[in-house]
Amino acid sequence: MTALPDEVPDEVVVLVGGLGTRLRPVVADVPKPLAPVAGRPFLHWLLEGFARQGLRRAVLATGYRAAMVRASLGARFAGIEIAYAEEESPRGTGGAVWAALPLCTGPRVLVANGDSWIGMALDRLAAAPAADLVLTVRAVEDRARYGSVLVEGGRVVGMAEKGGQGPGLVNAGLYLMRRDLPARRPMPAAFSLEHEVLGRPEGLDVRAVVTDAPFLDIGTPEDYAAAQALIPRWAGGGGV
Numbered sequence: 001m002t003a004l005p006d007e008v009p010d011e012v013v014v015l016v017g018g019l020g021t022r023l024r025p026v027v028a029d030v031p032k033p034l035a036p037v038a039g040r041p042f043l044h045w046l047l048e049g050f051a052r053q054g055l056r057r058a059v060l061a062t063g064y065r066a067a068m069v070r071a072s073l074g075a076r077f078a079g080i081e082i083a084y085a086e087e088e089s090p091r092g093t094g095g096a097v098w099a100a101l102p103l104c105t106g107p108r109v110l111v112a113n114g115d116s117w118i119g120m121a122l123d124r125l126a127a128a129p130a131a132d133l134v135l136t137v138r139a140v141e142d143r144a145r146y147g148s149v150l151v152e153g154g155r156v157v158g159m160a161e162k163g164g165q166g167p168g169l170v171n172a173g174l175y176l177m178r179r180d181l182p183a184r185r186p187m188p189a190a191f192s193l194e195h196e197v198l199g200r201p202e203g204l205d206v207r208a209v210v211t212d213a214p215f216l217d218i219g220t221p222e223d224y225a226a227a228q229a230l231i232p233r234w235a236g237g238g239g240v
Contacts, residue, residue, distance in 0.1 A: 016114035017063025033114035094193035113173030143168030
């Protein structure tokens with residue numbers, strides 16, 4: 001385990017409540033974050049990566065098959081204290097984050113997608129300590145599946161819809177946020193973080209950190225198959 005710099009929080013909100021519809025043809029019996037990768041749930045790989053970088057606490061934003069996630073991890077895993085923010089009805093990515101942030105303790109909190117890997121050192125996110133939200137973005141050859149992040153002068157100014165062709169910067173699913181964002185930007189109980197906050201920053205200072213670190217979203221059968229070899233290899237090299 002490495003020690004985190006003082007400016008990097010040691011707790012993370014992990015979004016694990018999605019339905020995983022695209023992955024159902026190959027993983028139908030567990031929620032997507034628990035999909036087996038090299039014989040172990042993907043979420044185990046992810047949390048162990050966080051533990052290696054010094055995180056001590058995680059709040060899991062659960063929804064679909066929440067009881068299975070809780071049974072897999074309990075109150076502590078890989079040295080990380082685990083808390084749960086369980087939704088009773090779908091909240092979307094933004095609603096899930098806004099509900100989980102008040103369960104955190106520090107002024108800033110890491111937030112991560114529970115179905116993607118980005119092998120980047122967490123201290124890279126501390127480059128803009130005054131920002132309301134810092135987003136990790138990754139250059140890809142084809143942005144069609146993801147949509148793309150619009151960045152000007154290091155700031156996120158909007159999002160382009162999925163379907164555009166060609167290279168672009170995509171959301172790599174790792175954030176650094178102020179814990180008081182729900183008070184500063186009141187939102188409905190259910191909303192999309194990507195559309196309503198990243199797509200419309202308005203008065204928020206939203207920055208982008210561009211990385212070329214290993215990145216994989218396990219949300220399609222093809223990328224899930226690739227994960228079986230890639231995740232164990234990348235995990236051996238650190239990162240999350």
